[in-house]
Amino acid sequence: MSVTAAAEATAAPAAPLYRKVGSIRRERRWALIGAYVALAVFVVFFLTPPFHMLMTSLKSSAEIADLSNNPWIVQSPTLENYWALLNHGSYPRHFLNSVIVTLSTVAITMVISLLAAFALARMRFWGSATLATGVFLTYLVPETLLFIPLFQTIGSLGLYNNLWAMVLLYPTITVPFCTWIMIGYFSSIPKELDEAALIDGANHFQMLWKIFIPVALPGILAATIFAFTVSWAQFLYPMVFLVSSEQMVLTVGIVSDLIRGDTFQWGMIMAGAIMAALPPLLIYAFLMDYYIAGLTAGATKG
Amino acid sequence: MAQVSLRRVVKEYEGGVQAVKGIDLEIADEEFVVLVGPSGCGKSTTLRMIAGLEEISSGEIAIGGMVVNDIPPRDRDIAMVFQNYALYPHMTVYENMAFGLTLRRFPKDEIRRRVENAARILDIGELLDRKPKALSGGQRQRVAMGRAIVRDPKVFLFDEPLSNLDAKLRVQMRVEIKKVHQTVRTTTVYVTHDQVEAMTLADRVVVMNQGIIEQVGTPQELYHRPATRFVAGFIGSPAMNMIPARLENGAGALRLRLPGDIVLPVPAERTQRYAPLAGGEVLFGIRPEHLTEPKNLDRPNIATFEAAPEVIEPLGMETLVIFSLQGNEVTARLDPAVPAERGRKMPFAADLNQMHLIEPRTGRVL
Ligand SMILES: Nc1ncnc2c1ncn2[C@@H]1O[C@H](COP(=O)(O)OP(=O)(O)O)[C@@H](O)[C@H]1O
Ligand SMILES: [Mg+2]
Numbered sequence: 001m002s003v004t005a006a007a008e009a010t011a012a013p014a015a016p017l018y019r020k021v022g023s024i025r026r027e028r029r030w031a032l033i034g035a036y037v038a039l040a041v042f043v044v045f046f047l048t049p050p051f052h053m054l055m056t057s058l059k060s061s062a063e064i065a066d067l068s069n070n071p072w073i074v075q076s077p078t079l080e081n082y083w084a085l086l087n088h089g090s091y092p093r094h095f096l097n098s099v100i101v102t103l104s105t106v107a108i109t110m111v112i113s114l115l116a117a118f119a120l121a122r123m124r125f126w127g128s129a130t131l132a133t134g135v136f137l138t139y140l141v142p143e144t145l146l147f148i149p150l151f152q153t154i155g156s157l158g159l160y161n162n163l164w165a166m167v168l169l170y171p172t173i174t175v176p177f178c179t180w181i182m183i184g185y186f187s188s189i190p191k192e193l194d195e196a197a198l199i200d201g202a203n204h205f206q207m208l209w210k211i212f213i214p215v216a217l218p219g220i221l222a223a224t225i226f227a228f229t230v231s232w233a234q235f236l237y238p239m240v241f242l243v244s245s246e247q248m249v250l251t252v253g254i255v256s257d258l259i260r261g262d263t264f265q266w267g268m269i270m271a272g273a274i275m276a277a278l279p280p281l282l283i284y285a286f287l288m289d290y291y292i293a294g295l296t297a298g299a300t301k302g
Numbered sequence: 303m304a305q306v307s308l309r310r311v312v313k314e315y316e317g318g319v320q321a322v323k324g325i326d327l328e329i330a331d332e333e334f335v336v337l338v339g340p341s342g343c344g345k346s347t348t349l350r351m352i353a354g355l356e357e358i359s360s361g362e363i364a365i366g367g368m369v370v371n372d373i374p375p376r377d378r379d380i381a382m383v384f385q386n387y388a389l390y391p392h393m394t395v396y397e398n399m400a401f402g403l404t405l406r407r408f409p410k411d412e413i414r415r416r417v418e419n420a421a422r423i424l425d426i427g428e429l430l431d432r433k434p435k436a437l438s439g440g441q442r443q444r445v446a447m448g449r450a451i452v453r454d455p456k457v458f459l460f461d462e463p464l465s466n467l468d469a470k471l472r473v474q475m476r477v478e479i480k481k482v483h484q485t486v487r488t489t490t491v492y493v494t495h496d497q498v499e500a501m502t503l504a505d506r507v508v509v510m511n512q513g514i515i516e517q518v519g520t521p522q523e524l525y526h527r528p529a530t531r532f533v534a535g536f537i538g539s540p541a542m543n544m545i546p547a548r549l550e551n552g553a554g555a556l557r558l559r560l561p562g563d564i565v566l567p568v569p570a571e572r573t574q575r576y577a578p579l580a581g582g583e584v585l586f587g588i589r590p591e592h593l594t595e596p597k598n599l600d601r602p603n604i605a606t607f608e609a610a611p612e613v614i615e616p617l618g619m620e621t622l623v624i625f626s627l628q629g630n631e632v633t634a635r636l637d638p639a640v641p642a643e644r645g646r647k648m649p650f651a652a653d654l655n656q657m658h659l660i661e662p663r664t665g666r667v668l
Binding site for chain 2: 134190192193195196197198199200201203206210211215217279
């Protein structure tokens with residue numbers, strides 16, 4: 001501090017004009033303070049609901065029902081809600097179902113959209129540009145409209161109330177978007193790279209596998225995270241197409257099992273939701289660096 | 303080791319653009335041939351057709367005596383170096399160079415031997431573990447060449463490999479490329495728009511313009527005996543002067559009347575050659591180095607005239623003087639010791655042994 005003060009003192013007489021205009025250091029400090037305040041407001045705003053969920057999940061039913069307590073504080077924390085969910089009822093079944101559906105969807109989505117994007121971005125064929133636009137347009141049809149005709153389709157396939165119907169349905173949401181993202185990534189890879197690979201002796205499959213996928217890895221991870229999140233959180237389709245508890249996934253399972261008539265088992269609902277939020281959280285934590293790198297790389301065509 | 307033949311090769315892109323309009327070219331085994339011409343003249347298209355990256359609209363391309371029209375790039379046994387290097391960004395230098403050999407299932411120790419050998423030739427042994435993004439432009443260029451060398455292909459193809467480098471490095475890498483060719487002696491087709499690069503590297507230069515070949519020859523041939531107006535103007539720097547003139551017949555000898563009433567006698571031994579053009583308009587072509595201060599006046603066919611310099615460019619080892627003959631700019635190359643002053647008339651000597659006459663209608667050099 002004393003060193004900088006001394007430096008300022010010697011610099012001051014030399015540049016009296018600029019003192020009035022402002023100093024870089026002061027402006028930087030204000031920018032920092034502004035940033036911190038804005039971020040703090042954001043964080044508080046967005047973390048309040050999860051915090052409330054966490055608190056509620058740690059309370060006994062009696063404590064939740066007692067309206068004289070402060071709802072933000074747990075008097076006697078207990079894991080009984082978690083315990084009950086994991087040991088009785090169909091929560092583990094639903095969790096497993098969600099995992100099965102999500103992993104299958106992600107796998108199917110990535111295989112289809114990588115192949116589709118590679119073809120649409122790189123193999124010039126008749127109508128490829130129109131097809132690429134078409135792929136994106138299908139993404140714009142809302143699922144709240146689509147589920148009505150899909151009901152017919154699923155019914156005639158005999159997949160009503162069948163978990164595997166979800167593996168068929170979710171990609172209709174994820175594939176167009178992921179394909180579209182990947183077309184963007186693949187298009188930003190210079191053409192000479194494929195040509196070098198062709199000359200080096202690669203066929204199209206080796207070109208995709210050894211060049212395109214590694215080079216576009218950030219984009220692929222972004223697409224994977226998207227597919228994962230969408231599948232994990234999908235509510236409408238399981239709501240419409242799944243009726244029996246053993247076929248259900250988490251999103252609808254929690255609601256249908258833990259709300260009986262007008263009895264809400266708040267503690268267990270919150271515990272279930274907290275545990276349901278863990279897998280996406282872990283995925284994000286692991287892939288966040290890549291995810292961000294991927295988003296920005298796409299933006300600047302780096 | 304292979305020769306390359308192009309026979310009546312045409313490339314028409316979708317939309318009807320004829321980029322290459324039926325060219326014939328024979329490239330001998332171990333030869334270093336440079337395709338040169340202005341941007342958009344079809345050099346890259348020609349090279350890419352040899353590589354198999356573009357289909358041929360009509361005609362025939364043969365490598366090592368085998369017609370390759372329908373053979374994909376990977377089976378043509380060629381290697382190509384691109385202007386932007388096209389290194390695989392996720393692979394190390396070693397992996398970049400080994401990629402082609404790995405795909406062709408070469409044994410591991412053979413790959414290592416070849417990569418290390420190429421790295422030694424190109425002096426990039428230190429860089430083998432680095433990723434391309436940690437390399438400078440010149441180093442990337444070397445790696446791109448290394449990737450070609452390890453394959454030991456029949457033909458090297460280069461598409462403007464030095465265009466992304468700064469001027470100093472370009473000269474350095476030019477020497478490097480020449481040395482590599484002298485070491486490995488692989489047949490090479492090299493594309494550039496830079497005539498200096500073409501002249502310094504080539505065994506033979508192919509000058510292209512608007513999809514056709516204007517002339518093929520050694521650098522010396524192109525310089526001293528250009529076949530067309532385009533080649534005459536394209537090769538050489540500063541460019542050849544081309545002055546509209548009238549070829550007059552007088553007393554059994556031919557004379558050139560230039561703008562500004564300068565009259566130059568045509569060398570007697572060329573009278574027969576130029577006779578058909580007598581009485582007509584021609585372009586008088588002469589390189590700046592053959593327009594000098596008066597010297598060697600005792601030799602035959604040196605003519606003098608006077609003109610007033612408009613621009614003087616002292617370059618150190620020579621001085622360029624630009625004057626105008628009724629609106630036609632003419633560049634002369636003087637000894638730096640000769641005093642020249644803007645606007646003051648001074649004598650010049652034209653070495654007419656080195657003159658060219660161009661038929662303006664056909665662009666042919668006679
Ligand atoms: N893929 C393409 N489609 C249509 N026209 C092209 C294509 N590639 C090149 N051309 C045209 O062909 C001509 C020759 O191009 P090119 O061979 O790249 O020239 P150069 O390498 O000599 O600069 C140019 O007029 C260019 O616009
Ligand atoms: Mg080109």
